[in-house]
Amino acid sequence: MGKLGVIIVAAGKGSRMGTAESKQYLQLGQKPILVHTLQLFQNIHEVDEIILVVGADDVNRCEAYVTGYALTKVTRVLAGGAERQDSVRQGLQALQEGTEWVLVHDGVRPFVKIEHVFECLAKAQEVGSAVLAVPVKDTIKVVDAADKRIQSTPDRRSLWAIQTPQAFRLSLLQEAHEAALRDQFIGTDDASLVERLGAAVHVVEGDYYNIKITTPEDLPWADWILHNVRGEERS
Ligand SMILES: Nc1ccn([C@@H]2O[C@H](COP(=O)(O)OP(=O)(O)OP(=O)(O)O)[C@@H](O)[C@H]2O)c(=O)n1
Numbered sequence: 001m002g003k004l005g006v007i008i009v010a011a012g013k014g015s016r017m018g019t020a021e022s023k024q025y026l027q028l029g030q031k032p033i034l035v036h037t038l039q040l041f042q043n044i045h046e047v048d049e050i051i052l053v054v055g056a057d058d059v060n061r062c063e064a065y066v067t068g069y070a071l072t073k074v075t076r077v078l079a080g081g082a083e084r085q086d087s088v089r090q091g092l093q094a095l096q097e098g099t100e101w102v103l104v105h106d107g108v109r110p111f112v113k114i115e116h117v118f119e120c121l122a123k124a125q126e127v128g129s130a131v132l133a134v135p136v137k138d139t140i141k142v143v144d145a146a147d148k149r150i151q152s153t154p155d156r157r158s159l160w161a162i163q164t165p166q167a168f169r170l171s172l173l174q175e176a177h178e179a180a181l182r183d184q185f186i187g188t189d190d191a192s193l194v195e196r197l198g199a200a201v202h203v204v205e206g207d208y209y210n211i212k213i214t215t216p217e218d219l220p221w222a223d224w225i226l227h228n229v230r231g232e233e234r235s
């Protein structure tokens with residue numbers, strides 16, 4: 001099997017969190033959220049390389065994390081772009097020669113279960129692309145943006161909340177990003193770029209602990225998961 005690269009995207013501003021410090025740098029237990037995520041993939045033997053994509057002003061700080069936490073698999077710390085998609089594209093361009101498979105993961109998802117990472121990668125190696133996801137628990141409705149009138153109620157049985165990592169054959173994801181750039185298409189995840197090529201993307205069921213830390217309400221939940229599910233000592 002060709003090399004496995006991981007792109008960790010952490011170049012966002014965290015505006016929904018509303019903190020002066022971008023959310024990926026907020027302390028979770030003894031260290032920043034982003035460091036938890038980086039260490040998770042550092043400790044996966046099969047990972048050959050990690051590309052870290054951060055805000056331009058945070059490159060030096062994150063290079064210090066790489067040294068300080070001995071994140072030896074992080075080969076590049078790059079400045080991201082205006083959109084998440086731009087940041088991923090920066091990461092794709094940095095992957096080493098011989099990389100065949102790539103995982104794209106949000107830097108603010110520190111709790112993904114290792115087994116689920118492997119299951120997602122295995123599915124991608126079977127069908128080309130795969131993403132972690134969980135069945136939605138709420139009823140989801142399509143609502144008119146102007147008057148908030150409900151337009152439709154999709155069958156919940158077909159709805160999944162999509163997570164990361166998202167796993168792809170590198171050549172396919174590169175093709176998808178090139179097409180999106182050419183067409184000026186912006187998607188909220190990488191799978192949507194691959195889907196628009198007409199390529200198959202499959203979900204792999206993860207768990208509800210793989211939260212994307214986004215708003216202030218997520219912080220106590222993250223602290224609880226850290227200390228009651230992922231087993232790290234309380235700070
Ligand atoms: N231009 C961007 C935007 C987002 N991200 C990263 O993509 C992940 C998921 O994005 P999100 O949770 O939306 O983070 P932010 O964009 O920072 O949050 P907000 O939308 O509240 O500003 C995060 O790790 C974020 O840092 C990125 O690398 N580059």
Ligand SMILES: C[C@](O)(CO)[C@H](O)COP(=O)(O)O
Pocket residue numbers: 084106161162163164188189190212
């Ligand atoms: C990629 C993602 O985490 C899948 O749910 C999500 O689309 C990221 O969205 P965000 O607005 O960039 O957080």
